[in-house]
Amino acid sequence: MKAIEIISIPVTNQQEAKEFYLKFGFKLIVENPFQNGSNWIQMGLPDGGTSITLVNWFPQLKPGSIAGYVIKCDDLDTTIAELTAKGITVGNADQTPWGRFATVKDPDGNAWSLHGK
Missing domain, CATH: 3.10.180.10 (2,3-Dihydroxybiphenyl 1,2-Dioxygenase, domain 1)
Incomplete structure (x- = not known):
């Protein structure tokens, strides 16, 4: 693989x-x-x-059920600003022991975690 x-x-x-x-x-x-x-x-x-x-077409996959996928960003604050300017709602950037993250949800509620400095 x-x-x-x-x-x-x-x-x-x-x-x-x-x-x-x-x-x-x-x-x-x-x-x-x-x-x-x-x-x-x-x-x-x-x-x-x-x-x-x-x-x-997958009945076992419900719209909005996806969470935990992480998208790497070079600069989280810049990415948040760019997405906000496009009209995309981004959650607050949270500091964790393993980095900074912010959440974006698609129209169905599938959640993506943005990760960056």
């Missing part, structure tokens, strides 16, 4: 979620018809690595 390639993010409305993630800083890798009226929407951060797919 080499790496985690794709993480499924459960969403209610794929297009609304796609627009949020584009504003959040992800880029669209591919969007194609998939099954039962859904699309395969795969997105990733500009520097590559693990990507996400916005899913609505």
Whole structure:
């Protein structure tokens, strides 16, 4: 094994979620018809690595149920300011023994932790 390639993010409305993630800083890798009226929407951060797919076809994955995924930032305060300027709500930056973190939630409530200095 080499790496985690794709993480499924459960969403209610794929297009609304796609627009949020584009504003959040992800880029669209591919969007194609998939099954039962859904699309395969795969997105990733500009520097590559693990990507996400916005899913609505796994009944066991409930929209808003994702938490604990961490996105590394060079400068947390700058990232918070940039996202806030785009209209994205970011939680307070909390200092922990293992670094500073702030939370961002997508339209369904899936929570991402931003981590940086």
